[in-house]
Amino acid sequence: MPPFSFTIDAECPETWARAGTISTPHGTIRTPIFMPVGTQATVKSVSPEELREAGATIILANTYHLMLRPGSQLIAEFGGLHDFMHWDGPILTDSGGFQVFSLGHLRKLSEEGAAFKSHLDGSAHLLTPEKVMQVEAELGADIILPLDICVAYPCSHEAAREAMERTHRWAERALLAKQHYRPEQALFGIVQGAFEGELRQESARYIGNMPFPGLSIGGLSVGEPKAEMWDILCSVTPELPVNKPRHLLGVGSPEDFVIGVNLGMDMFDCALPTRVARHGGLFTRAGRINIKSARYRAEQGPIEEGCDCYTCRNYSASYVHHLARTEEQLYYRLGSIHNLRYMLRLSSDVRAAILAGTFSAFRDNFLANYIPTSEKVRTDQRKKWQAAHKKWQEGQQRDM
């Protein structure tokens, strides 16, 4: 199997955006890329063939959920997730840290690791940096993440520093432990530091200097205003090594994807596109629409004219509306496929613009047309984006 590698194909002269190519044992990924989330070894309601047809080149699965059910040892009996779930392309597994963090009072952190009770049956578990390496080796993904500590928003400076420093110590333990497992798996480092620019920069330098072939930015998109997330990226990106892929954990929406690329990110994963689809929210060039709205009742055209997804090629908006209103299972599939194809076409379009040297114009045009949910939300979002962009420009100037 070919080893993991990353090459930069083009860099935007005006922003931090770049286009790259990641090689993994299960295939090649052109970046920037959106990665569909298959929490329980399935992207909800979508088959592997449909993911492939929608343009997916890598998917994410959740270590926490899979270690509890069906168990990583069972998946190891299949040789790993690829054979278990019938997906032969690249897979990334997270570390379980974020889910354990979300358990609240059900988990207890110590230097050793995170003790927690299963949300399924209350059984007691201990996740350590070493244990996570073992579990992820059993799951057999192409890219794996080490156990980290994700703090709540907001949190004190002390708590932020403590979590970051422990994350760094755990990163070292993970690197050591990984030597015992599959050499073909690429272990990314995770940058933490909560919402403090200086901590983030310290973490970016620390993790960036360790022998990780890629970096994930964790602890963002946890309830903070979006402007704060963009602020943090403005601080972090200049501190990251240029020649390693950068993964923004748990982001995002179409507009977050475009802004994230602008701020130097290469890989994105988020359950949002499939989750909002299941509730009727479908992406179009003009923003997110609600297919359950009465205005689609008799619409004989597709959800979006010109969309090349399976849904738009074969069904009217009227029929999709009917399925959504009657809560038919086929709806969840058709809606999810549309949004995944949207995100993956957006990934290709953004990459093409970077390669063509026209990313800035693409970004401005996209953000001018895409209405996230309402005019108010859009205005708010643009203000935040502008503020982040201003800060980014200041960062550029500092670099000069």
Add this chain to the structure above:
Amino acid sequence: MPPFSFTIDAECPETWARAGTISTPHGTIRTPIFMPVGTQATVKSVSPEELREAGATIILANTYHLMLRPGSQLIAEFGGLHDFMHWDGPILTDSGGFQVFSLGHLRKLSEEGAAFKSHLDGSAHLLTPEKVMQVEAELGADIILPLDICVAYPCSHEAAREAMERTHRWAERALLAKQHYRPEQALFGIVQGAFEGELRQESARYIGNMPFPGLSIGGLSVGEPKAEMWDILCSVTPELPVNKPRHLLGVGSPEDFVIGVNLGMDMFDCALPTRVARHGGLFTRAGRINIKSARYRAEQGPIEEGCDCYTCRNYSASYVHHLARTEEQLYYRLGSIHNLRYMLRLSSDVRAAILAGTFSAFRDNFLANYIPTSEKVRTDQRKKWQAAHKKWQEGQQRDM
């Protein structure tokens, strides 16, 4: 478009089974055939392409549900159900009579028709034989059914006769009304008569002598012991015209399909295969299994060795078990596809046996191996089948 036709390709010398070919404007159907049920213009969780791949050649949709939502006029704007739901093969729509019958106190019958309140919003509707012809013309199916009256089980002789006679008068009104609509649609007659052999024979002769190109047997599978259903078919089949296709409404399971063919039926529709699949019940040669059972947790083979369905070709029983236990939406699809392919392969196998002159042996072998749910149920079922078979044999002798 080619008109409706039916030809008999082979008859079993030992039973009433026959193999035939139905031509419709949207394609050819080889009988005996199982018809998947797409109540709301979608076979739950399965796409049209997947139906085609599973071997479906005709599907059923429900007039009652579709006239209420999204409305038959809206579907007419698409030229009918085929374009609306992206299924270009033959479609059969029922009359709505059975659903109205199921509404209980929400409906009121008169000679004019069935007044009822929608189960969705309580709005008042009146279904008449003429109205049903209009609605079904708007839906545009290849085969349509007239409004009939389905009585409860058990019911008095008076009620059974009254319902049957009104069904006959409504059949005449339907034939007259249909002249105003699409000539390419084939209107089948419906045989009623509750659970009284003589009424059923009278109805079979009456409806059989009217200019319907096919016959549906209604009012069965409404809660009666199965032996009574087979008894009724033993009475009805000899009274039906030989040269018209016979549709057994609302039946059935794999074993009901085989027994129904034995008793002279050509077409079957039932939501059972997809409904039980959604609850974990999957068909195999040896009977129905529960995929949620712990015995499938680590089963690396398919649900059934040798099964050629999409699910068994691509996924282990262990993975399907995992999806079923975690209630993932992909499970409902994979389970439904397996059971539909099972029913449609059974249809092909039964037809092949009839053509080869080996149907009796096929039936005996099938019923000896297929365990419906438990040993007790199987024994009971076989006793009932044997009693029905005995009665059928007596019927044969009477005919000689």
